[in-house]
């Protein structure tokens with residue numbers, strides 16, 4: 001595989017731009033292609049079969065760019081579609097769950113997982129944590145209202161605080177570490193912190209960027225050009241608000257968006 005080929009990153013929508021942000025900070029020289037399935041978002045309310053099928057289709061679309069690596073930035077797609085895509089992809093594929101679980105077990109005590117309904121009901125985080133440490137206690141809470149709040153941009157808002165508190169009070173007090181098991185949640189950090197002060201939050205995007213770095217340092221190789229890598233953004237549907245909301249997730253201005261047909 002040519003190390004100058006891009007890294008393909010896919011998400012159910014634009015939430016995965018938080019993972020792109022982490023990748024661009026850690027690996028600024030890498031060329032990135034982002035594919036967001038905005039036409040079919042959300043994945044978090046759908047069944048295993050549907051999410052797996054969508055994941056395979058997104059992987060196929062990314063192959064047009066001949067990526068050296070595919071990152072499934074979406075927790076829900078990682079939970080339901082990772083093995084299926086790994087089985088057919090010509091390049092390596094990683095998801096966000098394994099890096100998030102591995103980071104969580106570095107800290108002692110019970111672990112909390114928050115995510116979409118489909119991620120939590122898959123049990124994928126529990127399985128990954130228990131593979132690393134079979135003695136660990138895990139508490140998972142599905143937080144379906146947090147994705148729309150993030151998309152609405154209510155990042156510092158009393159209503160977001162109240163909803164976060166309502167979800168997070170389901171976690172027992174002994175949980176000291178909570179994995180943000182959804183692409184959108186890092187943008188709600190202010191409310192999450194206010195709702196459960198003293199918690200150690202694991203941002204699965206940031207730890208996944210470190211996992212990508214590890215793979216590139218190994219057999220995949222870093223891009224050879226020293227210049228800053230570009231970012232191509234492709235979506236399966238582009239509505240008017242996407243640019244504004246996407247820029248908030250990316251923490252920089254979102255350039256041109258290409259719309260691709262599924």
Ligand code: DGL
Nearest residue numbers: 012042043044075076183
């Ligand atoms: N990207 C999804 C995730 O990380 C959240 C949005 C959705 O439900 O599709 O789980």
